[in-house]
Amino acid sequence: MTQDEVIGRIEPILRDLFDEYEGPVTAALTANDVEQWDSLANVQLMVMVEVAFGIKFATTEVTSLSNLGELAALVVRKAQPKAAAST
Amino acid sequence: MSLEPLQAWREPMPADWRGEISRLAERLSAGVALDADQAGRLRRLASMRTGAGERLQLRRLARKLLALPEPPQGFRTFRLLLVSNRMLSFLAGDVEAAGLARGLMIEAVETDYDAVRALALGAAERPAGRFDGVLLMLDAGFVPAGADLLDHAGEAAAFAALCADYDVIADGLRTRLQAPVIAATVPAPPELRLSSADMAVAGAQLRQVAQLNAHIAARAAAGGVVVFDLAGLAAQIGAAGFFDPVRFFQAKTPFALQAGGVVADALTALIAAMTGRAARVLALDLDNTLWGGVVADDGVAGIVVGQGSPEGEAFLAVQQYALELRRRGVALVACSKNLEEIAREPFRTHPDMLLREEHFSVFLANFDDKATNLARAAAMLDLDPSAFVLLDDNPAERERVRSALPWALVPELGEDPAHFVRLAVASGYFEHLPLTADDTGRVAAYQARADAKALQASIGDYGAYLASLEMELAIAPFDAIGRARIAQLIQKSNQFNPTTRRYSEPEIAAMETDAGCVAWQVRLKDRFADHGMISAIVVRTAGDVWTIEGWVMSCRVLERGVEAAIIGQLTLLAAQAGVREIVGLYRPTPRNGLVRDLYPRLGFETVATDGDGGATYRLTPDPASIAAPPMRIVRAACAPAPAAAAL
Numbered sequence: 234m235t236q237d238e239v240i241g242r243i244e245p246i247l248r249d250l251f252d253e254y255e256g257p258v259t260a261a262l263t264a265n266d267v268e269q270w271d272s273l274a275n276v277q278l279m280v281m282v283e284v285a286f287g288i289k290f291a292t293t294e295v296t297s298l299s300n301l302g303e304l305a306a307l308v309v310r311k312a313q314p315k316a317a318a319s320t
Numbered sequence: 321m322s323l324e325p326l327q328a329w330r331e332p333m334p335a336d337w338r339g340e341i342s343r344l345a346e347r348l349s350a351g352v353a354l355d356a357d358q359a360g361r362l363r364r365l366a367s368m369r370t371g372a373g374e375r376l377q378l379r380r381l382a383r384k385l386l387a388l389p390e391p392p393q394g395f396r397t398f399r400l401l402l403v404s405n406r407m408l409s410f411l412a413g414d415v416e417a418a419g420l421a422r423g424l425m426i427e428a429v430e431t432d433y434d435a436v437r438a439l440a441l442g443a444a445e446r447p448a449g450r451f452d453g454v455l456l457m458l459d460a461g462f463v464p465a466g467a468d469l470l471d472h473a474g475e476a477a478a479f480a481a482l483c484a485d486y487d488v489i490a491d492g493l494r495t496r497l498q499a500p501v502i503a504a505t506v507p508a509p510p511e512l513r514l515s516s517a518d519m520a521v522a523g524a525q526l527r528q529v530a531q532l533n534a535h536i537a538a539r540a541a542a543g544g545v546v547v548f549d550l551a552g553l554a555a556q557i558g559a560a561g562f563f564d565p566v567r568f569f570q571a572k573t574p575f576a577l578q579a580g581g582v583v584a585d586a587l588t589a590l591i592a593a594m595t596g597r598a599a600r601v602l603a604l605d606l607d608n609t610l611w612g613g614v615v616a617d618d619g620v621a622g623i624v625v626g627q628g629s630p631e632g633e634a635f636l637a638v639q640q641y642a643l644e645l646r647r648r649g650v651a652l653v654a655c656s657k658n659l660e661e662i663a664r665e666p667f668r669t670h671p672d673m674l675l676r677e678e679h680f681s682v683f684l685a686n687f688d689d690k691a692t693n694l695a696r697a698a699a700m701l702d703l704d705p706s707a708f709v710l711l712d713d714n715p716a717e718r719e720r721v722r723s724a725l726p727w728a729l730v731p732e733l734g735e736d737p738a739h740f741v742r743l744a745v746a747s748g749y750f751e752h753l754p755l756t757a758d759d760t761g762r763v764a765a766y767q768a769r770a771d772a773k774a775l776q777a778s779i780g781d782y783g784a785y786l787a788s789l790e791m792e793l794a795i796a797p798f799d800a801i802g803r804a805r806i807a808q809l810i811q812k813s814n815q816f817n818p819t820t821r822r823y824s825e826p827e828i829a830a831m832e833t834d835a836g837c838v839a840w841q842v843r844l845k846d847r848f849a850d851h852g853m854i855s856a857i858v859v860r861t862a863g864d865v866w867t868i869e870g871w872v873m874s875c876r877v878l879e880r881g882v883e884a885a886i887i888g889q890l891t892l893l894a895a896q897a898g899v900r901e902i903v904g905l906y907r908p909t910p911r912n913g914l915v916r917d918l919y920p921r922l923g924f925e926t927v928a929t930d931g932d933g934g935a936t937y938r939l940t941p942d943p944a945s946i947a948a949p950p951m952r953i954v955r956a957a958c959a960p961a962p963a964a965a966a967l
Contacts (some may be wrong), residue, residue, distance in 0.1 A: 251374035252380065273409050276570060280577040281372050292566050 234312060236260065239305040241287075247301075250274055259304025273316045286312045322558055326582050329723070329731035329743040330369040332544060340365060341377050348384040359392035360726030364523070366420035374583055378417035385425045393910060394706065394727055397425045398591055399569075401447055401497060404457040406574040411457075414584035421585070422592040423706070423727075432715055435571065436462075440492030451499040452824075453591065456490060457550065459574040460506055460529050469523040477526060483535045490545055498826050500807075500957045502590065503545040505533045507575070509556035511561045511756045541754055545808050553586050554579075591747030594813025599749040600703060600762075602645055603694055606656040606663055606685075607714035609644075612674065612755035616658055618667050626672025634737040638711070639674040641741045645750055653680040655710070660685040679768045690717050691724030697769045699768055702875055711740065721744045756805050758852035765849045765876060783950065786881060789846040791951035793885055798832045798839040798856075805853045806841055813872035814911035816883075818904065818918055822871040823858070837861055837869075838893065842886060843950075844877055851877055857886060863901040866890075876916075885949035887922050887939075894941035901938045908933040 239261075244258045251269045256262075264270040270278075279295050282288075282304070288311040298304050334340075334494035344362055346353065354362065366378055391397055400415065402408045405739035410949055419426035429447055431439055436458070438444035453557065463482060467474030494501045494791050508529045512518075518526040540547035542759065554562040557579055559622075579722050607614045612624030612631050625639075626632045646652055650853040656663045663685035667677045677683065682700050684693045692711070698705050707726035713948035717731045731857065733740050739823040744750075752759070798806060807825040810929040813822070823831075842855035854877045865929040870888075873883060887902075894902055916933070 248371065252376075258568050273571070276567065276573075276576065277372075277410065284372065284578060290566070292569060295570070300323070 236302060236305045236309055239308045239312075240301060241309075242285065243282060243305065246278065246285060250278055250281070260300065260305065261272065262301040263299065277319055282308060288312050304319070321580055321628070322561065323350075323578065323939060324554065325742065326368055328739075329747040330367060331457060331730075331732055332367045333370065333374070335366075337365060337368065337370075337374065341374075341381060345377075348381070350386070353388055353390070354385075354392040355828050357726075359394050362392070362420060362963040363394065363423055364415070364722060364726045367422075370581070372578075372581070373748045375414060375417040378420055382416040382420055382425060382692065385420075386427055387809070390391055391908075392427055395420075395423050395425050396595060396597075397427065398452045398595060399429065400502075400591070401429050401431065401451045401454045401499070402432050403436055403439055403454055403493060404459075404574065405462050406459050406783060407433055407435055407572040408455075408457065408574070410580050411574060411584060414580040415587055418581065418584035418588045419591070422588050422599055424591060424595070426588065426591065426832055436489055437725070440489040440496065442492070442496060447484055451497050452822075453546075453594065454493050454497050454499050454501050455502045455504065455548070455587070456493060456545075456546075457574065458486075458506060458964070459502040459523070460509055460512055462570060463506065463525055463528045463532060465525055467523040469521055472522045475522040475527070478523075478573050479531050479694050482528060482532055484531065486535065486540070487500075490539065493824055498825050500594065501545045502548050502549045502587070502594075505536055505551035505560065507551040507559065510559050511563075512883060520832060543754070546590065548587060548590055549749050550583065550586075553583060557582065582964065586748060586751075587908060589751040593751045593753055594811065596808065597706070597711045598751055599650070600699070601651045601681075601701065601709065602642055602706040602750075603653040603697065603708050604642060605710070605714065605717065606654060606666075607656065607692075608713045608737075609635075609672075609711055609733075609740070611666060611670075615666055616662050620670050623640050623666060623670070623682070625666070625670065631737060634671070635710075636674060638672055638737065640923060641744065643674060643679065645761055646679060648750075648752065648755060649759035650750060651763055652765045653694075653701075653708075654677055654680045654683045654685065655690055655693050655712075656685045657687055657690070663732075673784065675685045676683065680884070681763065689724070691721045691728075694725060694728060695720060701756045708947040709744070709747070711744060712736075713740075732829045752802070753808070756808070756852075758805055761850055761852055765851050772835045775822070779941070786950035789848070789951075791846045791880065791948070791952065793882060793951050794843040794845075794954045795840050795889055795955070796843075796956035798828060800829070800832065800855060803828055803832075803842045806856045809874065810854050810870065810872050813874065814909070815914045816872060816873040816874050816918075817871070817909075817912050818868075818879070818915045819870055820909050820912060821858075823870060831858065838866070838890070840886070840889075841884070842873075844880075844908075855882065857890070859890065859902075861897075861899075864898065865903060866894055866899050866901075867903040868905065878914075881950045883918065884922055884947065885951060885953060888946040888949060889953065889955055889956060891939070891941045891946055892943055895943050898942055901940055903927075904937040904939070906935045906937070 243309060247258055251267050253269055254267045264275060268295055283290060286308050294307060344358060401413055409430060412430050415428045416426050431447060434804055435444050489500050490503060506529050506912045508526055512526050518524040527789055534943060539545050562575050562579050567576060569571045583825045604610055613622055615623050624632045641651055642687040664677060682697045684697060688864045694705060694708055698708060705731060706746035709729040710721055713733055721728055722730050729749045731743055734742055758813040778820055803825060806828050810823050831837055838859040838861055840857050841853055844854045846853045859867050860867045904924050906916060924939045927936045927938050
């Protein structure tokens with residue numbers, strides 16, 4: 234699974250959460266670009282991503298992410314061994 | 321975490337679930353209300369096996385519904401205040417989404433993080449507006465580490481202090497918000513259980529949590545709070561998954577976000593019960609639902625039921641469940657595509673059957689469509705199809721009933737009878753409040769209704785029929801004993817309810833001692849059954865004009881002269897008090913057309929009508945005008961209010 238593929242799978246989650254955002258979803262996207270993306274929604278996003286990819290983020294991992302690309306890269310690292318088994 | 325068993329009763333979503341929801345949402349965004357079919361479809365879509373993304377859509381839709389001037393048919397609003405020592409923002413969204421599956425448009429109002437005491441004790445500003453309920457959800461962090469270990473006296477003192485603290489909060493919220501408090505029990509996180517010995521070591525925090533939960537249960541039994549067994553639910557989900565320490569440290573959520581949908585659904589099931597929307601009838605398919613096999617093909621000797629075979633025991637468990645529900649006031653209906661004599665045979669002659677013919681209030685075995693039969697049973701019991709839960713192993717039958725009767729409740733049952741009961745329980749359709757004597761006697765009342773109808777058919781003269789019922793009507797002022805049932809009756813009654821004024825339990829309690837009102841609870845029995853409390857009336861007695869502000873009556877006892885008898889007694893009391901006139905009001909709703917002409921029928925004259933179909937009526941209290949009621953009347957000391965003194 235590449236970073237782009239992960240972003241592709243995260244996009245519908247983002248669109249569900251941030252229904253008022255109509256801009257592009259790319260690796261460069263940050264919370265500042267999306268009005269509805271507050272700290273609460275960020276927690277929701279993390280959980281929905283965890284569920285979608287069958288992974289768990291550690292407490293320190295999610296606080297250091299600066300954009301969607303970094304989130305996707307983290308998912309790629311964590312999901313790699315499991316993805317083969319689950320698909 | 322195992323959420324699957326708690327969701328498996330929901331039907332899967334169709335491919336176009338999102339499309340259907342967006343079309344409904346677009347309609348609402350354009351300011352167009354939903355018609356009855358769309359409202360029923362929405363309820364069904366919302367009750368399907370949705371994921372987190374779908375729940376976000378449902379929440380947005382719920383918000384749009386709340387913006388409408390009137391709820392769609394079958395829906396009602398419920399304003400819920402969330403109070404917690406933790407962060408419940410996520411639950412707020414999940415609760416609003418989950419409500420739709422139960423015909424509830426819930427507005428969840430959040431309060432500040434850990435503002436519990438400030439709110440209860442009046443230090444924080446009271447959230448504006450009227451609330452229908454206050455959810456008090458405290459987690460184990462509310463329970464102090466408490467006494468020194470092994471200090472038994474210290475532990476007892478700490479526990480007494482904890483309970484006192486809890487009571488101050490629960491009572492404070494109830495009084496301040498004038499709404500019932502829904503008290504969540506406290507789940508114990510795995511981190512609190514350091515050892516099995518925690519159960520046995522005085523001063524261990526785990527013991528305080530257990531004792532607090534016992535205290536909450538005792539308060540609920542006494543009617544002080546409505547208990548929401550979150551601890552029990554957490555155990556079913558599995559504490560290891562229910563609690564998410566990462567999210568707790570990050571965002572102070574009391575439980576994992578993934579559990580939000582299930583928690584919210586259980587909470588809305590409870591709210592449905594509080595608002596009189598819980599199911600009252602269990603309709604049962606027979607072949608392969610109550611026993612294994614097809615009785616018409618296999619014969620009574622060939623069906624599988626009873627001890628000795630795993631499958632037979634599983635079917636017995638379904639029968640046991642039905643009997644337990646019946647004990648709690650749920651009427652049973654048999655609904656089978658069969659020849660009637662063949663369908664009845666196992667109940668009559670199979671020695672291992674627990675269910676017998678007499679347990680069923682209605683027995684329908686024929687070759688009509690099941691939806692037609694359920695509608696027929698609903699008419700026979702004077703209930704709406706939304707009060708029916710159908711258990712049927714056949715997916716095609718389930719689908720047909722859901723399509724024809726979108727408000728009937730039809731859980732998935734899976735393939736294996738061993739799971740039937742668990743799935744039915746998980747649906748929460750029979751959630752209920754602590755039982756009252758009226759609940760446990762209700763099945764007898766259903767039976768009585770059917771019997772009375774049969775008697776009515778055999779007696780031509782209606783007056784003679786009423787006399788033959790040997791009715792006794794007991795009228796008493798509101799009191800603490802009747803309080804819970806009064807509140808229930810006021811919440812549940814939509815048809816015989818001329819003003820649809822809902823009173824909260826604290827308001828009802830206040831009327832017990834309010835000299836400015838006459839508030840009566842009315843009970844009825846006849847020679848067939850004790851119908852329990854069937855009516856409540858609230859009359860404001862300012863000066864020499866008495867106004868009937870609220871009046872509800874159970875539709876079970878219509879056409880028996882009860883309403884005239886109540887007005888007769890009110891007339892007597894008013895005349896004694898020197899009252900000039902009694903005023904009655906009608907405020908139309910989609911459900912109360914039944915009482916549109918109530919006051920004119922009772923001899924009131926029309927004073928004014930408004931453009932919306934509402935009206936004001938008056939009656940001069942004249943004892944000579946009271947017709948002899950077809951029943952014996954027992955009126956407990958209802959002292960006439962001193963109208964003269966108020967002049």
